[in-house]
Amino acid sequence: MLQATPLTEGWTVRHEGAALPAVVPGCVHTDLLTAGMIPDPFLGRNEAEVAWVGRREWTYETDLECVDGHEQSDLVFEGLDTVAEVTLDGQLLGRTRNMHRSYRFDVTGLQGRLAVRFVSAYAEAEAVRGKVGERPAAYAEPYQYIRKMACSFGWDWGPTLVTAGIWRPVRLEHWSTARIARVRPLVTVAQGAGQVELAVEVERTRVEAPLTVEATVGGVRARAVVDGTGGVVRLTVPDAALWWPRGYGEQPLHDVELTLRHGDDVLDVWRRRIGFRTVELDRRPDAHGTGFTLVVNGARLFARGVNWIPDDVFPSRVTRERYRERLAQAADAGVDLVRVWGGGIYESEDFYDACDELGLLVWQDFPFACAAYPEEQPLRGEVEAEARENVVRLMPHPSLVLWNGNNENLWGFRDWDWERRLAGDSWGEGYYLGVLPRVAAELDPTRPYTVGSPWSGSWERHPNDPAHGTHHSWEVWNREDYADYRLSVPRFVAEFGWQAPPAYATLRRALPGEELAPDSPGMLHHQKADDGNGKLRRGLERHFVFPEGDFDRWHYLTQVNQARAVAAGIEHWRSHWPVCAGTVVWQLNDCWPVTSWAAIDGDGRAKPLYHELRRLYADRLLTLQAREGSLELAVVNQGAAKWAGAVRLRRMSVEGVVAREVSVGFGAEGRSVARVGVPRELEPVGPKEFLVADADGLRALHFPAPDREIPYPRPQFDVSLTPGGITVTARTLVRDLLLQADRLHPDARADRGLVTLLPGEEVTIGVRGWETPDAEAARSALYCMEPSR
Known part of the structure; x- marks a missing residue:
């Protein structure tokens, strides 16, 4: 039987002769933080002080002994970030250059000092750029030349913290005769029965050994002979209960177990959970253009979506519990679709497990975003290898319903002057229209693939044509009033959004000691969008008298404006179902404390937008x-x-x-x-x-x-304490009342956001995490519309 031993203990990370304890999985930044050797880059302007970390080489080391009674021992890395040389007692095991892949090295009978030396991602990216030539991108950093999480290099909501390290688990595997190398599960539904086809690939040490595989699911058992290096097991589960997105039905999940045998000896076991459901993408032309409607189990959906970015710029810190908490927040807000955006990563199994359980549909981008990506080697082979691995890895999850080739690169080619600057050089089209759809069709024909987002379906139309396919609506935030959302009815709005600062307590933690102002040094550093504060100001001035010199009022009004802007879009587009078949808000979450488009800030606090989504995405x-x-x-x-x-x-x-x-x-x-x-x-x-x-x-x-x-009356209302919260009773019109509970205590959370009360109406706001309730303190944390000044 295969034996797996996690390698989590005894690691050090070394740079220029100095060694310090390392946590694996982890990264250099988190190890340096633990050792007190760098300041927290999330605080103040410390990000700039740690920029040197991404420019250095780092070596992780531990002692390794591979002596075992089995025929073979493998060293398995689930993820290395990114360009590494792996040696054991000075012997080269291999080199890596892709954060999105796993790696396996034969270490049978070997022992000694295991070393993983990471080259600076900048050095690798710049070397590749020198080989293949310049390519345009939305940002100056060289993220398109390396298969690494692009937003490590910064984004318009994220810091530039270029990581290195063993970012996913590493283990030793000892085995004899044969092991399961890969299982590709095709799960379908036909005439009420669940169909499971398990294509098994094995690796052998003994070619002549007769092997069988046996699978069980839903009480059904089947077996097959392994012919050479593979075999196929097929099972039919009668009357299989269907897996549904949340709001449409239940999410039954079935355990699948596949056992590899040599005679009566069990050699290896593969276990996953699956769900039975069908998924289609209706892209038929009609009187309004070309549709983009998800159809699950025959039911046509208006997708109530959010865009997901990595929940931490150091993704090894995101635990199973944190994934569950963040995704449960999404589900509680009425979300039924989460788009995993292409500037991040293929997330861990914990992410997709939570989506399976919560009934959240997953739209998975391949990791390409906002840049022209070279198609020459060494990148082309890495792209296909990572796609093949991750398509198969994620296939068991019923929540996964769509593969998407890229984020905004087709649009960039057409509108961002890339075509002229490229002058015929490769830029990624061969990936999106060639490699990726071929891999998806070959390995996972049960799910639809779309070339990109936005994409109108044909070069004969503009890639971001709202009448055809997916549309990204960014002109409104960048240049217009959010009322302009109501001027068009796109077929599917895959990105749109409006900025607001994070919660007050988040700002106080991130900017200790700073006198807060929209343009104070720390606030500006934690605003990464081009002219972000200017756009916030212009967006406010279209609706409000700008609150010069009043940070608290500015903070409240920008929060209100974000919620109102997103509401203007979603209400309009939902009212046009089925012509418009979905909205995917940019964005659900943040990866650090920052002014951004997120509904949940970098400390996990809900902005008013989050609570507004609960209204906007409700069934009614x-x-x-x-x-x-x-x-x-x-x-x-x-x-x-x-x-x-x-x-x-x-x-x-x-x-x-x-x-x-x-x-x-x-x-x-x-x-x-x-x-x-x-x-x-x-x-x-x-x-x-x-x-x-x-x-x-x-x-x-x-x-x-x-x-x-609007000549608002001066708001008048009474505040009283109730068990677990406060009650507000209006004596005048009180528009957009907001309790900023984190001003009462950093741990305090309110159960609702903006609410408008007519004279005589009352609302009870639940508050948890507030240790010493006080009515006057609550009043001081309440904000609402006031007469213009």
Whole structure:
């Protein structure tokens, strides 16, 4: 039987003769932090002080003994970051140059000092650039010349911390006769039965030994003979319960066990979990252009998505528990699709396991983002090798529903002056239209592949044409008002978003001792977007009087503006289902404390946007939309059952006077949108009036003027303590009330975000982690709209 021994103890990391204890898995930065040799790069402007780490060579060492009673011993690295030379007692075992691959070295009978020497990723990238020539990219760092997590080199939300190290587990494997080298599971559904085909590849020490494989799943057992180096086991599971995305059904998972035998001797065992489901991508042309609709088990979905970046710039620090917490936050916000963005990594099994269990669909980018990638060697062979390994590794997970070739590179070629600058040089098209679809079709024909995002499906159209395929909406954030989201109906919005700073307690921890201001040194350092603060300011000034010199007000208003911007897009696009079939917000999470587009900041605190997503992505949503010069109420019902009832429409003044009120019936079938016309006499007149729509505990609001023009009354409300929180009772209109619980205590969390109260209404806000509740303290942490100053 194969025996695996983790190699986690006794490691050191050495640089220029000095050695210090190392944690494996880990990276150089985390080891240096533990040893107190570098400051925390997440704090202040320390990032710049540790830039030297990425420019050095580092060597990890430990003692290794491979004497064992088995015929073969292998040294297995699940991940090396990135360019390394592996030696044992001075003997070269091999060289690596890809963070996204695993490596196996034969060390049978060997022992001595194991050394893994990492060359600077900069040195490798610059050497490859010298060989293949310059390629354009969105950023100046040379990330496109090395198969490494691109955002290690910095991004418009991330620090430049170029890592090195043994970033995934390493182990010794001892085995005899044969071992399971690879299992490729094809899981399908036909006529109500689950079909499992397990293609097994083996590695042998004895060619003549007769081998068999036996598999079990769902109480069904089958076996097959291994012919040479492989075999195929097929099983049928009658009446298999289907795996569904959250909100559509349950997520039953089935244990699969495959055993390799030589006679009665068990040589090796492979175990995974699978789920039975079908997935299609409907890209048929129609009267509106070309669709992009996910279809799971025959059900057509409006995808309620978020983009995922690595949850830490040092990904070895992300534990199974942290993955589960972050993804559970996504599920609790109504998310049903997570896009793993192409500037990061293929995540660990823990990520996909959590998605399987939570019913979160996974859209997986191949790791290419915002750059022209050379197709010459040594990169081309690495790209195919990593794709082959990771496609097979991730295939068992039912949550994985889509392979995507790249992020924004087709768009970049067409619009970012790449075509002229490349002058015929390779730039990655051969990967996205050749290598990757070929590998996906060969190894994993059960899932769709799309060439890139955005991609209109053909070079005959603009790659980012909103009428065809996937669309990235960035002109709004960069240059326009978020109201412009309502000017088009893309078929699938795979990226859009709006910035806001992180929570106040996150800023206080990240910028100790700094007097906070939008343009204070630390705030500017933790704002990586090009003209990010300028865009935040212009976005505010379209709606509010800019709060000069008032950081707390600026912090609150930018949080409000982020939530409102994303709401403007999602409400509009959801109201146009099934023409628009999904929104994927940029972004769910952060990898450090930073002003960014995230809904959950780098310390794991929820911004108001996160709570707003819970409303926007709920099965039922009311939204008031302007259509052809008049108002209508869109009743969005993503649940399976019909939603019928009456909506109460009120035209009100900001002083709280009801000018007009009617009740209108509605009925929205399951997975559909119903539209209810708003009578002309209900439409608000001037900035003093607004419209309220209420039905079944849900509310939609329409204010016809920007906040800076609205004569809000000075907000008046009462605050009282309740078990586990506070209750706020409004005596005037209180718009966008927000309790910033982390101002009460860094560990305090509120259970809701922005809420608007009409006179006489009340809301109870749950608060956990608040050790000494106090009503006046709570009042000081409450923010809302005030009269323009």
